[in-house]
Amino acid sequence: GACRRPAVSTLLAVRxxxxxxxxWLVLTAIVVCSxxxxxxxxxxxxxxxxxxxxxxxxxxxxxxxxxxxFSVRGVPSHGYGFVYPVLIAPAWxxxxxVPDAYVAAKAINAVVMSLAAVPAYLLxxxxxxxxxxxxxxALTVSVPSMLYTGTLMTENAFYPVFLxxxxxxxxxxxxxxxxxxxLVLVLCAAxxxxxxxx
Numbered sequence: 001g002a003c004r005r006p007a008v009s010t011l012l013a014v015r016x017x018x019x020x021x022x023x024w025l026v027l028t029a030i031v032v033c034s035x036x037x038x039x040x041x042x043x044x045x046x047x048x049x050x051x052x053x054x055x056x057x058x059x060x061x062x063x064x065x066x067x068x069x070f071s072v073r074g075v076p077s078h079g080y081g082f083v084y085p086v087l088i089a090p091a092w093x094x095x096x097x098v099p100d101a102y103v104a105a106k107a108i109n110a111v112v113m114s115l116a117a118v119p120a121y122l123l124x125x126x127x128x129x130x131x132x133x134x135x136x137x138a139l140t141v142s143v144p145s146m147l148y149t150g151t152l153m154t155e156n157a158f159y160p161v162f163l164x165x166x167x168x169x170x171x172x173x174x175x176x177x178x179x180x181x182x183l184v185l186v187l188c189a190a191x192x193x194x195x196x197x198x
Contacts, residue, residue: 023130027121027137031114034141038110038149043103045150054152060085061105061152065092083161083194084154087112102152109149109156117141119163123170158195165191
């Protein structure tokens with residue numbers, strides 16, 4: 001009898017983890033499907049069209065990839081957020097061709113913005129069941145502003161960063177430890193470094 005108890009408790013622990021593991025598989029599928037769809041839709045946009053912002057952010061990313069500095073056509077520029085150019089800089093680091101780098105930057109956008117489903121899911125889990133939290137995650141990557149993934153705009157980074165900030169803020173309000181308060185401050189600084197409107 002005593003030998004069976006650890007086995008039974010282990011079995012129950014495994015069973016309780018299975019629904020959580022399934023939920024994470026579904027969440028991963030949501031992120032992957034969203035990123036794939038957004039990447040495919042991004043191919044329809046063949047050139048920057050939101051002037052002059054897209055040109056500025058591509059120049060900042062190109063400059064950071066080449067020299068580790070932020071400049072636009074050789075002129076130092078510090079009036080823009082630095083998070084987004086750093087995020088898409090690998091596209092210019094890997095590809096010498098501007099059209100290839102542009103396509104890669106839009107693919108990065110698709111992945112990063114689709115990752116907004118993760119903090120949305122974690123927030124929703126605090127209020128509703130896992131299946132409903134997955135619905136919330138799917139709706140998070142179904143909003144019309146997901147079309148920004150086809151543009152070189154800070155919205156691509158700000159959407160997931162904002163949701164991570166909200167998640168950290170909720171966790172801090174639940175248990176206001178010094179570590180959680182510092183994390184919220186750091187994330188708020190990162191949000192500001194992404195878009196000053198934060």
